[in-house]
Amino acid sequence: QVQLQESGPGLVKPSETLSLTCTVSGASMSSYYWSWLRQPPGKGPEWIAYINNNGGTNYNPSLKSRGTISMDTSNNQFSLKLTSVTAADTAVYHCASGAGWWEHWGQGILVTVSS
Amino acid sequence: QSALTQPASVSGSPGQSITLSCTGTSGDVGAYDYVSWYQQHPGKAPKLMIYDVANRPSGVSNRFSGSKSAYTASLTISGLQAEDEADYYCSSYTTSKFYVFGTGTKVTVL
Numbered sequence: 001q002v003q004l005q006e007s008g009p010g011l012v013k014p015s016e017t018l019s020l021t022c023t024v025s026g027a028s029m030s031s032y033y034w035s036w037l038r039q040p041p042g043k044g045p046e047w048i049a050y051i052n053n054n055g056g057t058n059y060n061p062s063l064k065s066r067g068t069i070s071m072d073t074s075n076n077q078f079s080l081k082l083t084s085v086t087a088a089d090t091a092v093y094h095c096a097s098g099a100g101w102w103e104h105w106g107q108g109i110l111v112t113v114s115s
Numbered sequence: 116q117s118a119l120t121q122p123a124s125v126s127g128s129p130g131q132s133i134t135l136s137c138t139g140t141s142g143d144v145g146a147y148d149y150v151s152w153y154q155q156h157p158g159k160a161p162k163l164m165i166y167d168v169a170n171r172p173s174g175v176s177n178r179f180s181g182s183k184s185a186y187t188a189s190l191t192i193s194g195l196q197a198e199d200e201a202d203y204y205c206s207s208y209t210t211s212k213f214y215v216f217g218t219g220t221k222v223t224v225l
């Protein structure tokens with residue numbers, strides 16, 4: 001079955017860049033769209049971005065152009081970079097398959113923005 | 116774009132049916148049949164329960180059903196069970212070409 005696993009630092013300093021990677025197993029990267037979502041502590045999910053199987057991307061405008069999603073099909077991975085982070089970016093970050101509805105999710109990684 | 120509006124909490128007794136609402140606008144829920152619902156237990160990732168308003172993914176119990184009328188989508192849980200106690204979130208595509216989630220509903224099984 002499709003499995004996703006997030007990896008990256010759990011602590012990022014304010015104004016720096018958050019970088020996360022999602023490793024996909026059980027599916028070809030060409031089979032799905034791939035998304036990043038996040039969930040601040042105690043709040044609901046927020047969609048961040050998706051990348052499709054042709055490399056096309058779409059972002060939540062609330063990010064104000066701080067985000068970049070990319071894909072490495074040779075390693076079955078896709079990634080998220082979020083620049084100029086603030087405390088408001090503290091959240092559990094999930095990678096997931098799909099765009100519009102997300103069927104397979106990673107367990108999530110807590111990223112705290114703090115000095 | 117504002118979050119979709121969901122009641123903060125809904126409760127029911129085992130065996131009962133409950134309905135969760137998700138209210139949006141003409142720019143999201145009312146514009147497309149692209150509403151999905153997620154169940155989330157504490158400390159776990161959300162689980163897809165319904166997509167495209169009324170479709171159930173493989174493996175999801177047929178006790179869960181979805182519908183939509185105008186700007187409000189609904190998730191009905193029939194034959195409520197203890198394991199259904201969780202947070203539920205709706206999501207919709209928007210005319211601004213991104214996705215928005217609801218505020219979430221905590222379901223309590225009495």
